[in-house]
Amino acid sequence: MKTSLLRIQAIVIKELLQLRRDRMTFGMVIMIPLVQLLLFAFAINTNVRDIPVGVVDHSQTSLSRVLQQTVAATGIVNFTRSYHSIKEAQAAIDSSEVRAVLIIPQDVSQRLVRHPSVGFGLPPSSKQETSRPIAQWLVDGSDTVIAGSIKSLRSMPLTELLDKPANRNTATFEVTLLYNPEQRSVVNIVPGLVAVILTMTMIMFTSAAIVREQERGNMEMLITTPLGSLELMIGKIFPYIFIGAIQVCIILGLGYWLFDVPFNGGFAQLALATLLFICASLVLGLVISTIAKNQLQSMQMTIFILLPSILLSGFMFPYEGMPLPTQYIAEALPATHFIRLIRGVVLRDVAVIEMSFDMLWLIAFTCFGLLVSALRFKKTLD
Amino acid sequence: MNDLNDGQEKNLNVGSPFAISAQKLTRKFSELTAVSALDLTVDKQTIYGFLGPNGSGKTTAIRLLTGLLIPTSGQVNVLGCHLPQEANKLRMKIGYMTQKFSLYEDLTVKENLQFISRIYGLTANQQKSRISELLSTHQLTQQSRQLAGSMSGGQKQRLALAAAVIHKPKLLFLDEPTSAVDPQNRREFWEQLFDLCDQGTTILVSTHYMDEAERCHKLAILENGIKRADDSPQNLMNNMPAQVVEVGASNIRQIKECLIKLPQVISAAQLGTHLRVLVNKEESNPIALLQRQPCLNDTAKLAIVRPSLEDVFVSCTGQGMTQ
Numbered sequence: 258m259k260t261s262l263l264r265i266q267a268i269v270i271k272e273l274l275q276l277r278r279d280r281m282t283f284g285m286v287i288m289i290p291l292v293q294l295l296l297f298a299f300a301i302n303t304n305v306r307d308i309p310v311g312v313v314d315h316s317q318t319s320l321s322r323v324l325q326q327t328v329a330a331t332g333i334v335n336f337t338r339s340y341h342s343i344k345e346a347q348a349a350i351d352s353s354e355v356r357a358v359l360i361i362p363q364d365v366s367q368r369l370v371r372h373p374s375v376g377f378g379l380p381p382s383s384k385q386e387t388s389r390p391i392a393q394w395l396v397d398g399s400d401t402v403i404a405g406s407i408k409s410l411r412s413m414p415l416t417e418l419l420d421k422p423a424n425r426n427t428a429t430f431e432v433t434l435l436y437n438p439e440q441r442s443v444v445n446i447v448p449g450l451v452a453v454i455l456t457m458t459m460i461m462f463t464s465a466a467i468v469r470e471q472e473r474g475n476m477e478m479l480i481t482t483p484l485g486s487l488e489l490m491i492g493k494i495f496p497y498i499f500i501g502a503i504q505v506c507i508i509l510g511l512g513y514w515l516f517d518v519p520f521n522g523g524f525a526q527l528a529l530a531t532l533l534f535i536c537a538s539l540v541l542g543l544v545i546s547t548i549a550k551n552q553l554q555s556m557q558m559t560i561f562i563l564l565p566s567i568l569l570s571g572f573m574f575p576y577e578g579m580p581l582p583t584q585y586i587a588e589a590l591p592a593t594h595f596i597r598l599i600r601g602v603v604l605r606d607v608a609v610i611e612m613s614f615d616m617l618w619l620i621a622f623t624c625f626g627l628l629v630s631a632l633r634f635k636k637t638l639d
Numbered sequence: 640m641n642d643l644n645d646g647q648e649k650n651l652n653v654g655s656p657f658a659i660s661a662q663k664l665t666r667k668f669s670e671l672t673a674v675s676a677l678d679l680t681v682d683k684q685t686i687y688g689f690l691g692p693n694g695s696g697k698t699t700a701i702r703l704l705t706g707l708l709i710p711t712s713g714q715v716n717v718l719g720c721h722l723p724q725e726a727n728k729l730r731m732k733i734g735y736m737t738q739k740f741s742l743y744e745d746l747t748v749k750e751n752l753q754f755i756s757r758i759y760g761l762t763a764n765q766q767k768s769r770i771s772e773l774l775s776t777h778q779l780t781q782q783s784r785q786l787a788g789s790m791s792g793g794q795k796q797r798l799a800l801a802a803a804v805i806h807k808p809k810l811l812f813l814d815e816p817t818s819a820v821d822p823q824n825r826r827e828f829w830e831q832l833f834d835l836c837d838q839g840t841t842i843l844v845s846t847h848y849m850d851e852a853e854r855c856h857k858l859a860i861l862e863n864g865i866k867r868a869d870d871s872p873q874n875l876m877n878n879m880p881a882q883v884v885e886v887g888a889s890n891i892r893q894i895k896e897c898l899i900k901l902p903q904v905i906s907a908a909q910l911g912t913h914l915r916v917l918v919n920k921e922e923s924n925p926i927a928l929l930q931r932q933p934c935l936n937d938t939a940k941l942a943i944v945r946p947s948l949e950d951v952f953v954s955c956t957g958q959g960m961t962q
Contacts, residue, residue, distance in 0.1 A: 260760035267757030271746065278745045278786075478741035478802075481705055482758045483730040 264484050268492025276496065282462075290454050290504045291511070297450055298516050303442045305406045311338035311355040313346050316365040324361060324369075324392065324415075331413065333406050334359075343395075350397050357396040357407050365391060369415075391415075436519075436604045444519065447512035448599045449572040451505055451531070452592045456538055456566045457559075459501055463542030464555040466493045467634065472551060486631040494539040501535035502528075509603070522602035529609050530602050533619040534595035540626030541591065547633040566592035594618050655719070658683045658810050658841035659704060664713035666699055673699040675864040676713070681843060681857070686836050688855030689845035690952065696864035697845035698738060701812050704843070705735050718810055731759070734808035736799050738815045744788030748779055748798055751787055752805060759806035773801040777831065793824035800831060804840070811835065813844040817851060829854055849948045860955050867955040876946045881905050881954040882925050883946045886914040888939040897934035906953050915944075917954050 276283060314321050329336055338355055340346040346358040362368065368391045394411075398404040437444045467489075470476045479489070509527075512518040541562065549555035567573060569583060570592040579587065587593045594615035601607035609616050659681040666674045674696045681687045689697040702708040704717055706726030715722040720729040742751045752773065756766045774780045777797040782790060787798060796816060803811060813832075817825045829851070836842055844855065852858055852872065859869045868875055888894055891914050895907045898916055903925075905917040918925035926941045935941075 263757050263760055267754050270757075271743065271750075271754045274750055275743065275745050473744070474737070474739045474741045475743060476741075477707075477737045477739075478735070480707060481730065481733070481735040481737075482755070483727070483760075484758050 260483075261485070261488055264488045265492040265495070268484075268489060269495045272493065272496045286458070286500050286503065287507065289458055290507045293454055294447070294450055294508050294511050295515075298443050298447055298512065301442060301446050303402065304440065305402055306332055307335045308333060308356045308403055308406060309337045309354075310334045310407075311340050311346055311349055311358040312336050313340045313343055313358060313360045315363045316361050318366060320366050320369065321361045324365065325359070327415065328359065328410065328413070331410065333410060346395060350395060353397075356400075356403055357394055360393045360395060362392065368392075372415075443512075443516045444604065445600070446572075447508065447516060447518045448603045449570075449596050450512075451508050451599055452534070452570060452596045453563075453567050453572055454504060454508060455501055455531075455535060455595075456592050457563055458504060459497060459535055459538035460542040460545065460559045460562055461556070462497050462500070463494055463539045464545040464549065464559045465552050466543065467546035467630075468549050468552050468555050486634045487627070489634070490540075490543055490627055490631050494536070494543060497539050498532065498535050501538075502531065505531045518603070520603060521606040522604075523606070523608075526602045526607075526609050527599070530595065530598040530616075533609075533616060533623070534591055534598070536623040537591035537595075537619045537626070540623050540630065543630040544626050544633070547630045562590075566590050569593070571596045588618075591619055591622055656682055657716075658718060659687075659843065660716050661704065662714045664700070664703060664715055665711050666703055666708060667711045673864050674703060674710075677864075677866055679859065679866070679869075681841060683841050684836060684839055685856040686832060686842045686844060686854070688852045688858045689843070689861055690847065690849075690852040690858055690948075691845075691861035692847060692956075694863075695861040697861055698814055699864070700861070701735075701814050701843065701845060705733060705812055706730070731806065732809050734803035734806070734811045736803040736811070736813045736816055738818070740787075740795050740799060742787055742795075742799060742802055745786060747784050747786055748774070748790075749783040751798065752802060755802045755805050761806070769805060773805065776834075777801045792819040793821065796820050796824070796828065797831075800828070804835065808840065810841045810843070813842065815845055815847070817846070817848065825851070849952065853948050860952060862956045868951070872948055872951075875951045876948060879946050879951050879954055880920050881917040881946070881950065882920055882922070883944050883950050884916045884918055884925050884929060885942050885944045886916060886929065886935070886939055887912060887941075888914070888935065890934075894934050894939070897932060898929065901928075901932070903928060908953070915950070917950055 312325055314325075325336055328334060334357070336359075338349060340349060340358065343360060346355075346360070349355050350358060368389050371389070372391055394407055396404050396407050434440065467476075470479060505527075509518075509520065513520050542559070545555055545558045545562070549558060565586065569579065569587040570576075570590055571587070572592070576584065576587060576593065598609060598612055598615050598619075601612055602609065657680050659679060661677055661679040664674060664677040664679065665672065677700060679700075689700060691697050699708065703710050704715060704722075706717075706722045706729055709723045717729055718732050720726070720732075722729070743754070746754065749770065752770045753766060756769060761769060771780075774783055777800060779794065779797055779801065782794055787795065790798070796819065800813075800816070803813075817828055820828065825848075832842055832844070844851075846852055855872065857869070857871050858875060860867045860875075870878070886894060886898075891909055891912070895909060895914055898904050898914075899907050903919045903922045905919060907914055907916045909915075916925075916929065918928065922928055926943065929935060929941060930939075
């Protein structure tokens with residue numbers, strides 16, 4: 258037992274020394290979370306603003322211009338172009354010049370006056386006429402987020418347009434937004450980024466761990482020593498636990514100072530959740546390392562795991578929106594469980610123990626992975 | 640049944656003079672047979688050599704004897720450990736210096752030795768004294784803070800030897816240890832080996848250098864995974880199945896072409912101004928036989944000379960080729 262700890266210690270010290278000499282990797286430990294946090298936290302935004310759109314104004318009245326200004330005032334769209342015909346407008350959408358075009362018909366003032374939302378109700382007219390919309394949007398519907406934003410303009414109030422209170426309907430539901438009342442995406446993204454960055458760096462570090470020893474010829478020496486496979490595996494992942502912890506501190510610290518991401522949970526809870534995830538990711542990397550034949554292969558496999566960890570884990574798209582088979586795949590990824598845990602801890606102040614399923618799953622994954630990699634790593638050259 | 644066998648084996652090994660004993664040791668890699676029915680006994684406290692060209696199965700044989708490879712068939716007993724079952728038990732007792740430098744090039748000399756000593760479970764105090772002792776015996780004290788990757792071939796080799804003996808193994812395997820080393824370093828290296836042997840270590844070394852092989856107490860000549868001969872270098876030379884005739888003449892190239900065609904001649908090799916001809920031992924008067932050849936004129940000087948190890952090697956492996 259004592260000699261076993263000594264051997265693990267030997268591997269840990271050796272890994273730290275090698276890491277210290279490998280300036281590039283050492284730099285990446287700090288730079289990856291730093292750059293990615295700044296990049297993604299600023300870039301990823303699900304509230305779309307200033308979509309470039311065009312207008313085809315058949316009416317050419319002051320009313321139609323006021324209508325454009327009212328729409329532009331929402332901030333969702335930005336009128337950048339004006340076209341003479343619908344054909345021209347469609348060509349502009351085809352060529353991605355604009356994402357959508359507002360078509361204002363010639364009789365916009367009559368339509369507006371008769372529109373129920375404006376509420377004049379007079380002069381009486383046929384039902385068909387009153388129900389006609391004021392103008393039409395032609396939208397490039399391929400991007401669902403942009404299409405959704407423009408669709409939200411469909412029943413925008415036109416109060417300012419006529420300087421008259423609109424007869425707004427009472428809402429069916431009252432919605433209270435907890436934890437992120439201002440609906441800032443960054444609040445959701447920063448904790449999720451912890452998962453993505455850790456998945457990337459942790460798996461990358463250890464996936465090369467065993468392969469590198471093989472490629473450099475050190476393995477032939479190691480297997481002639483009394484070093485056990487499990488000792489080697491534990492020694493290999495141990496130093497990276499600290500590196501993972503440093504990265505988490507960078508991400509959450511910057512998230513707090515720069516982006517005002519609230520930090521509601523306890524520090525111990527955060528440390529527990531992160532530790533579980535770091536171990537699971539490192540072990541996943543080790544399993545890859547025992548399968549891959551060279552460092553290139555291990556890198557390819559890392560990316561193979563990384564992509565679903567970004568796309569299916571709930572970091573980008575809600576887990577609930579995925580079909581059942583995909584949900585099963587997502588459940589298999591450590592990142593999915595960690596994203597639930599860290600969002601719970603950081604945003605909602607939930608104790609990790611209350612999310613015991615995710616916690617136990619990460620523990621089970623770590624133990625199973627460690628066992629698989631120790632078994633797969635053979636102490637013979639066969 | 641098994642217990643009984645184990646008991647017998649242990650009893651045999653307590654008093655056994657052999658560090659290694661192998662019977663009919665065979666290892667196949669799909670089609671290729673790398674080691675074929677190798678019988679081997681290595682006495683304790685001796686230096687035993689594997690001499691053979693590249694691809695003759697030296698490395699595979701060493702890997703089989705260290706438990707790194709599992710034999711296809713055959714029995715191996717190393718220091719009383721039955722392989723491959725007791726490979727783990729054996730690891731504490733043996734040292735292995737690989738053909739390619741296999742320590743960490745991005746660690747310093749001292750860090751490498753510290754790493755290995757921890758792996759072998761040396762305590763902090765033991766580490767300190769053992770490492771400084773090894774650094775001075777292997778003349779690495781000045782380089783102790785240098786990165787292993789930046790050292791010369793000779794220094795790397797001394798470091799590798801120091802690392803392989805850090806736990807004072809009873810048996811040391813060296814796989815072509817001097818292939819990247821100049822002759823001066825090679826001499827010093829062998830001095831170290833004799834010192835180790837003197838202190839009770841059994842050493843098994845593989846090589847393709849004749850001068851190195853000649854230093855071994857006992858030698859096995861390997862070719863294509865088959866052991867061709869096995870004895871002390873002196874006995875090998877004495878019992879060689881050929882006689883060596885040295886021919887001194889002016890037109891050596893032509894003489895060689897003509898002599899090599901004779902069925903009694905095993906090989907002919909030029910050494911400077913002389914031609915070294917190996918003639919089958921059954922030929923009673925080799926000088927007369929050669930002198931009868933038309934390509935030799937009267938000015939040619941012929942003499943029977945003492946065989947060298949290279950002659951042994953050529954005659955052993957040459958036989959294999961003609962058969």
